Amino acid sequence: MPVNGKNKTLIVIAGPTAIGKTALAIELARHFSTEIISADSRQFFQEISIGTAKPDPDELAAAKHHFIDSHSITTFFSTGDFEKQALEILAGIFEQNDLAIMVGGSGLYLDAVTKGLDELPDTDMQIREELNTLFQTEGLEPIKQRLEAADPEYFAKVDQFNPQRMIRGLEFFLSTGKKVSGFLTNSKKERPFNIVKIGLNLERALLYDRINHRVDLMLAAGLLDEVKKVEQYKDLNALKTVGYAELFDYLDGKLSYTEAVDKIKQNTRRFAKRQLTWFRRDTEIRWFEPQSPATEVLRYLEQTLRRD
Structure with missing residues (x-):
């Protein structure tokens, strides 16, 4: 199904945390019999799973994922590295499929693949x-x-x-x-494939309820134990992130447990707000609510993919 003269298409699913991107990505990957590239900058890391909301084993079995547990927290992995490796993986997917899925809430990583990174002058x-x-x-x-x-x-x-x-x-x-x-994204790089962007969003109060509920589920699933296992690495950049930083402060006696949990929820809500600020600048995104049936998204995609 060619678009604009090209015959390969990357479907991008973007949106804030806890919105339901993973479920939609898997449903689309199964429908189109293709593979998923994760553009979540924390799901790369093998040592942390609960606090990063990685797909569970059943979800991973439902569709092939890339960049899940692909790197250690002790390994430096830049946005430029992701751009290069993701484009190589996409080339391999497109050898067998006309479509590929990329999903995530890390706007810079999504942009690295869809727009390319700018060359920045040297610094001191x-x-x-x-x-x-x-x-x-x-x-x-x-x-x-x-x-x-x-x-x-x-x-x-x-x-x-x-x-x-x-x-x-x-x-x-x-x-x-x-x-x-x-200097960021001043010049969009040409890619040898089409790009169709889907965004998921909710009314703010409903989104915040989802975020608070997800944090509760993570804690019930053993987030604190996961944090304790990686406490020796707490100074690494990979772990200076929401859900881990606050619990490290709890373990250090800087916060009570209740204060740490409240901070996780508050900081996650703030993070979601920044994600939406980033994505709303992208006029190419077609927005849906997560309650929308996947058939509505598929209908839009089928129509878009048929355009000359």
Whole structure:
């Protein structure tokens, strides 16, 4: 089913956390007999599963997934690495299928594949070392404050629990005097396949209820025990993320258990808000509610895939 003269299509499913992206991706993958690329920057890591809401064994068996448990938290894996490897995997999928599915809530990773990453000017490594030292001695807060003042556009959409990306944004500004947001996705790279984007969203109160319920389910499934198993690695960037950072603070005596749980829910809601801010800028996304029958999404896809 060619689109715009091409005969291969990547279907992208985007949206905030806890919205139901995985279930829809599996249903579409089964319908089209194809494979799924996960673009969730935390589901890559083998050591953490409960707090990242990875597909369960039954879901993984229902459709072939890529980038689930593909890397260790001790391995550096950049957005550029993901772009390169995901395009290689897509090329392999397209040898056997006309369609592939990519699903996730990490906007930068989705954009890396669909739009490509911009080449950024070199930065001052001395500044990077100074910022890393500042982070080690005073934590992330001073870096967050300086980045927000220097580049509010980048600050608004970056994962504010990821020190590496926060430091990178401030490092770029201090090295060049320019905002990194001014260099992101300025020129969209041509891809040898079509791209159709599906977005899932809900009225905010309903979404927040889903998020709170998911956190409760994660805790009941043993999230705290999972956090204890990786506590020795808590200084790694991979674990400075919602659900883990708060429970590390609980284990360190900085928060009570109730305070940590409340913080997880609050920070997850804030993360979902930032995800939606990112995705709403993309005019190519066709939005659906998760309650919409999959047949409605399939009808839209069938119509889109038939266009000349």
